[in-house]
Amino acid sequence: EVQLVESGGGLVQPGGSLRLSCAASGFTLNNYWIHWVRQVPGKGLVWVSRIKSDGSDTIYADSVKGRFTISRENSKNTVFLQMNSLTGEDTAVYYCARKAGHDYGMDVWGQGTTVIVS
Amino acid sequence: QSVLTQPPSVSGAPGQRVTISCAGSSSNIGAGYAVHWYQQLPGTAPKLLMSGNNNRPSGVPDRFSGSRSGTSASLAITGLQAEDEADYYCQSYDSRLSVLLFGGGTKLTVL
Numbered sequence A: 001e002v003q004l005v006e007s008g009g010g011l012v013q014p015g016g017s018l019r020l021s022c023a024a025s026g027f028t029l030n031n032y033w034i035h036w037v038r039q040v041p042g043k044g045l046v047w048v049s050r051i052k053s054d055g056s057d058t059i060y061a062d063s064v065k066g067r068f069t070i071s072r073e074n075s076k077n078t079v080f081l082q083m084n085s086l087t088g089e090d091t092a093v094y095y096c097a098r099k100a101g102h103d104y105g106m107d108v109w110g111q112g113t114t115v116i117v118s
Numbered sequence B: 001q002s003v004l005t006q007p008p009s010v011s012g013a014p015g016q017r018v019t020i021s022c023a024g025s026s027s028n029i030g031a032g033y034a035v036h037w038y039q040q041l042p043g044t045a046p047k048l049l050m051s052g053n054n055n056r057p058s059g060v061p062d063r064f065s066g067s068r069s070g071t072s073a074s075l076a077i078t079g080l081q082a083e084d085e086a087d088y089y090c091q092s093y094d095s096r097l098s099v100l101l102f103g104g105g106t107k108l109t110v111l
Helices: none
Strands: A003-007 A010-012 A018-025 A033-039 A045-051 A058-060 A068-073 A078-083 A092-099 A106-109 A113-117 B009-012 B018-023 B036-040 B047-050 B064-069 B072-077 B086-094 B099-102 B106-110
Touching: A003 A092, A003 A106, A018 A033, A018 A092, A018 A113, A033 A068, A045 A068, A045 A078, A045 A092, A045 B086, A045 B099, A058 A068, A058 B099, A078 A092, A106 B047, B009 B018, B018 B086, B018 B106, B047 B064, B072 B086
Parallel strands: A010 A113, B009 B106
Antiparallel strands: A003 A018, A018 A078, A033 A045, A033 A092, A045 A058, A068 A078, A092 A106, A092 A113, B018 B072, B036 B047, B036 B086, B064 B072, B086 B099, B086 B106
16 A cells, blocks of 8 residues: 655654654655645645655745755655754644655645644 | 635535635746645545646546636536535645745535
8 A cells, every 4th residue: 555654743842853754655755756744733734845756855944944854765765854943833733745746746645743842 | 824825715505516716926826837736624634636737636536627727726626515525725836935835725615
């Protein structure tokens, strides 16, 4: 089965750090761009970051730039999101999703992992 | 406020047709970047509904269709069913901001 599974969420104090993982199974991760998207319960989807298939290029939303770092280990079929200097505004469900490129939508999503900064 | 603007809510009776608009600008939809649509049922992860303007992934009924014109895009749903009640999001890329964008989301209520 093709799936993405996020882990690493939890409760952290303001100013703290967390590292989220996004593990792929059923497909080869290095053929896809991977995105992180977050959602405050009851609110809309907010794009966070993207890493291209070979890790050569990363982009971030302004709200996380300089604090979050996306990386990948294709050999482990895993993408990471290192989150530093967390604030209450980072509290959300974090999803990872795969995308084959600009012309393609995010066709596989994880179930989400919850980050609470308090 | 999202750079891609969607109506907060739309509604329709079973069997009717509804459209959800997504208004962008010359640096995203107007620049030709693909628009994708997602459906999110309560308590679940988003699901890709429409890829690259009007390509339905396998399993998505042909009651769903997408279109674009200028700096806007639309999702049309015909033959509304109770199971269509969900939140819908458009998504594109913005070359001026160099970021991906989601619209603010539209809650579809089936009356």
